[in-house]
Amino acid sequence: MYKIFVNDKLLTIGKKEVNGAVNLHYKTKTTFESAFDLLFNTDKEHIHIYHSKKNKVWEKFQNFAQPVYAAGGIVRNKDNNYLFIKRNGLWDLPKGHVEKKESFENAAVREVEEECSISDLKLGKFASVTYHVYFDKRYYLKVVYWFHMKYKGTAKPKPQKEENIEIVNWFSKDKIPKLMKNTYGNIRELTQNQILNNKK
Structure with a gap:
């Protein structure tokens, strides 16, 4: 099942109906329009679009x-603390656009270095992909590839002000749930799955 965040609401795409959601059977692109109308203009929290050929949808x-x-x-x-940024008043993880012909791995390291003013990063394993939708004259699907990294340096991170980053800091696991009260839905879920539920 595909999971797309729309602000803090949820749009999913799958083969069958799901309990607890407003279920829409896919017919044409107007099904997508109906889903976004419900997400943006009503109090509905979860819209699910279903069809036997979900990958085609x-x-x-x-x-x-x-x-x-x-x-x-x-x-x-090295102290098992995690790096978070605060941008536009919300807690987030460092990320940014992938440049033309750039790999996702290189883009991830570059963006962390630029947004947090640190280097000496060791790229780890692939973590997850998140999806969210935003509107700017048309709908855009933001597809973010996330990677685990280790930082072995000692320099204090600094926020990239021109990217509207206000704060960059390290947080221990026990401090992170408080941050998650002021973040995005996709970051909350990613953090839960990749950090808080991680036994390492």
């Missing part, structure tokens, strides 16, 4: 909402 969705690709890092230091 996913392809059509990417024609409806233009994909924009980014990459970012889940960065841990």
Whole structure:
């Protein structure tokens, strides 16, 4: 099942109906329009679009909402603290757009370095992909590839002010749940799955 965040609400695409959601059977692109109308203009929290050929629907969705690709890092230091940024008043993880002909791995490391003014990063394993939709004259699907990283340096991170980053800091696991009260839905879920539920 594909999971796309729309602000803090949820749009999913799958083969069958799901309990607890407003279920819409996919017919044409107007199904997507109906889903977004419900998400943006009502109090409905979860819209689910279903069809036996869910991958075909996913392809059509990417024609409806233009994909924009980014990459970012889940960065841990030698003290087992994690790197978070605060941008536009919300806690986030460092990430940014993938440049032309750039790999997701290179983009993730570059963006962490630029946004947090640190280097000496060791790229780890792939973590997850997150999806969210935003509207700017048309719908865009933000596709973010996340990678685990280790930081072995000692320099104090600094926020990249021109990217509207206000704070960059390290946080221990026990401090992170408080941050998650003021963040995005996709970051909350990513953090839960990749940091808080991680036994390492």
